[in-house]
Amino acid sequence: MALRLGDIVPDFTAESTQGTIRFHEWIGNGWAILFSHPKDFTPVCTTELGAVAKLQEKFSQRGVKILALSVDSTNDHKKWINDINETQNCVVDYPIVGDVDKKVATLYDMIHPNALDNLTVRSVFIIGPDKKLKLTLTYPASTGRNFDEILRVVESLQLTAKYSVATPADWKPGQDCIISPSVPDADVPAKFPKGSRTIKPYLRTTPQPNL
Numbered sequence: 626m627a628l629r630l631g632d633i634v635p636d637f638t639a640e641s642t643q644g645t646i647r648f649h650e651w652i653g654n655g656w657a658i659l660f661s662h663p664k665d666f667t668p669v670c671t672t673e674l675g676a677v678a679k680l681q682e683k684f685s686q687r688g689v690k691i692l693a694l695s696v697d698s699t700n701d702h703k704k705w706i707n708d709i710n711e712t713q714n715c716v717v718d719y720p721i722v723g724d725v726d727k728k729v730a731t732l733y734d735m736i737h738p739n740a741l742d743n744l745t746v747r748s749v750f751i752i753g754p755d756k757k758l759k760l761t762l763t764y765p766a767s768t769g770r771n772f773d774e775i776l777r778v779v780e781s782l783q784l785t786a787k788y789s790v791a792t793p794a795d796w797k798p799g800q801d802c803i804i805s806p807s808v809p810d811a812d813v814p815a816k817f818p819k820g821s822r823t824i825k826p827y828l829r830t831t832p833q834p835n836l
């Protein structure tokens with residue numbers, strides 16, 4: 626069955642460009658992003674892995690580890706990393722799983738044969754310190770992902786895990802947040818000392834609480 630939000634993600638042991646990874650142990654007490662790409666030495670994938678390399682520092686500052694995967698070998702990955710670094714002007718410093726036997730791809734339902742024969746599609750899994758799935762998305766091979774959006778989601782997930790808020794459409798860090806409907810009006814002043822605005826009884830906003 627497909628993985629659903631809130632599920633504990635499957636654990637696995639796999640070879641990567643940075644050695645053997647025992648996934649849950651590797652995640653440790655932080656956050657993780659596991660993402661698949663269809664194939665090494667392909668154009669869109671090259672730009673995607675470069676984009677992630679350029680954001681790695683920002684993910685790392687937020688306690689997020691990055692793990693990429695495709696069904697090519699770790700030897701191919703290592704050769705391809707040179708091309709990514711050269712063409713995307715970056716340093717890929719996160720591990721890439723060589724899932725030649727498709728063990729992890731199958732476990733995470735990353736192969737969608739009616740869309741792409743025998744290769745992984747562009748899946749993303751954001752996993753919390755509790756090892757539970759917080760977000761998943763799937764893009765086709767033809768469309769490179771927007772990793773700034775993945776970073777934005779991480780910022781929202783980390784904020785909403787700590788405070789009784791949600792983030793509105795197109796929210797960016799620093800902008801007002803939505804007070805969770807579960808917070809009674811009477812509790813709002815104590816919980817949100819920066820103030821609040823009631824637009825409708827069900828739509829209340831507050832400045833981002835942790836700034």
Ligand code: BEZ
Pocket residue numbers: 663664667668669670671766767
């Ligand atoms: C690409 O990354 O450009 C790509 C990979 C697999 C199929 C199609 C395109």
